[in-house]
Amino acid sequence: MTRTKKTGLKARGGRVAVIGALALTSVTVAAVPAFAKGGVDIAAPHTARVGKTFTVTAHGNDDAAGYLRTCLEGRSGGQAWRQVTCGAVVPTGTDAEATAHIKAAHSGVLQYRAVVYGLTGPNDRHPVRERTSDLATVGVR
Numbered sequence: 001m002t003r004t005k006k007t008g009l010k011a012r013g014g015r016v017a018v019i020g021a022l023a024l025t026s027v028t029v030a031a032v033p034a035f036a037k038g039g040v041d042i043a044a045p046h047t048a049r050v051g052k053t054f055t056v057t058a059h060g061n062d063d064a065a066g067y068l069r070t071c072l073e074g075r076s077g078g079q080a081w082r083q084v085t086c087g088a089v090v091p092t093g094t095d096a097e098a099t100a101h102i103k104a105a106h107s108g109v110l111q112y113r114a115v116v117y118g119l120t121g122p123n124d125r126h127p128v129r130e131r132t133s134d135l136a137t138v139g140v141r
Contacts, residue, residue: 038062040070042114044136048104054138056084058098058114062130065118069127070096074112084112089122104140112136 040060048054060070071086087098096116104110113135117127 038064038116038131040114040116040131040133042072042112042133042136044112044138046137047139047141050104050107050140053101053103056100056102056112056136056138058087058133059095060097060114060116060131060133061092061095062116062118063092064130065092065120065128067091067119067122067124068094068096068130069117069119070098071115071117072098072100072112073115074100074102074110076106076108076110081113089119104138107140110138110140112138 038061040058042056042058044056045054056072056074058070058072060068062068067089068091069086069089072084073081074084075081084102085098085100087096090096098114100112102110114133115129116131118130119127
């Protein structure tokens with residue numbers, strides 16, 4: 001009796017290597033997290049006069065939460081951030097907006113940022129910070 005085909009360890013080893021590589025690829029793809037889409041923008045003037053009012057606006061969205069709220073925070077002179085104003089709670093898919101009309105009382109540099117909070121419902125009392133904007137700097141003269 002003669003054998004015409006070899007099915008030794010080399011052939012089986014090649015199959016095992018291919019199956020192992022496919023299994024590793026599927027585990028890697030399943031372990032990659034899905035990233036939420038969204039963003040936040042802030043707009044403010046570069047300069048303002050003492051005693052005059054200027055406007056800071058922010059727009060934000062994120063698809064990670066059921067409801068969103070955008071808030072504006074400000075600081076001057078390197079102090080801690082303080083909340084200036086917050087917009088209305090809106091469902092996901094709608095831009096959350098916040099607008100603040102600020103009267104410049106002193107000369108100096110003011111910094112503002114927008115923060116988008118995610119909420120599970122319209123009356124959620126424990127919002128989660130989803131996104132924070134870059135700084136908007138206003139020089140008051």
